[in-house]
Amino acid sequence: MSTRTDTSHEAESPPGNWRAGTLAGIAGGIAMGALVIAMNAATIAVAIPSLYTLAPPANPAIGMVVHVSHGAVLGVVFAGIVGALDLDSDATVVGVGVGWGVATWAVLAALVMPVWLSAVGSPASPPLPNFAPPSLLWHVVYGLVLGGVYVAIDDKL
Template sequence: MTDTTESITDVGQVYTQSLATRIKAVPTLAWIAAAVGGFIGSIPLGLMMQYGNPEPLIALALPMMYGLSGPDLVSGWVIHQFHGIALAVMYVAAVQWQPLTEYAKTLRGAVALAVVVGVVSTALLSVLLMPLWLGAVGYPFTPTFPDLAMPEKLWSVLGHVIYALPATIGYALVMRR
C-alpha cells in the first residue's frame, strides 16, 4: 500500500514540476506578446462596456470594486486595462497545461481558445464574480446573482472573445517560430 501511495505522490510531483518547468520555459517575448495583446484587446471590450451597457461599468463599477470613489472614467479604464493584461498572463500559464500547449501555438488553436476564453471569462467573471463583488461594495446597479441577463451576456461573450483574440494570436505567433 505504501508503494502505491508513494507512486501516486511521485506522479503528482512530477506532473506539477513539469508544469512549473513548462511555465518557466515560456520565452519572455511570448509573455509580452500576450500581455500586449491583452491590453489591445481590452480596448474594444472596454468600449463595448462603456457604450453598450446602460450602467456605468467602466466609470463607476470598476473604481468601486477597488474602493475608489466614482464615477472616475480614468481610474476605471486603468483598472480595466490592468485586468486585460492580468487575464492574458493567466492565459499563457493555462496553456502550458499539456493538452493545450501545442494547440495554443497554432492560429486555428488560438482562435478556438479565444472563443473558450470569451465563454469562460464571461461565465466566471461577468455571471458569477461581478454580481457578488459589486454587491459587496454597494454598487447601485448590482445585478442579481447569477447575472444571466440576456442579451447582455451574449454581448459580454462577444466582447470577451474580441478581447482574447489579440492575446491568443499574439502568443501563438511568437510560439510558432
C-alpha cells in the same frame, strides 16, 4: 589548495509566453473596453472601478485602467493555458482565446463580479447570476483579440 565548484541552477520557466500574454491581454482589454464604452459606458465608468471602491462618482479613466489591468493578468493566465496545452496551431490558439473570453464571462463577469460589487456596496451591482448577452459579446471580443495578438507576437518576445 582550494577547489571551486560552479553550480548553475536553471530556473524552470512556466509554460507559455507570459510577456506575449501580458501584451495580448492589454490589447484585448483595450478592445473590449472600447466596445463596452460604446455600448454601456456605465460599466467602465462605475461598475469596474466600484470593485475597488474607486467609484462613485463615475470615473471612466480609472475604470479603463482597472479593466485593462484585469485583461493583462488574465492574459498571463491564458499564456499559461496555451503553454500547458502545447498548442501548435495559430487557429487553435485564437479559438482557445475565444473560449477563455467565454470562460471569464461565465465565471468572473456573471458570478464573481455581482457578488463582489454587492459586497462593496456598489450602486452598480447587477443581479446574480448576470449572464448578460452584451457582456458575453464583450468577452468574446476580448478573447478574440487576446488570441490573435498572442499568435502575432508570441515568437517575437
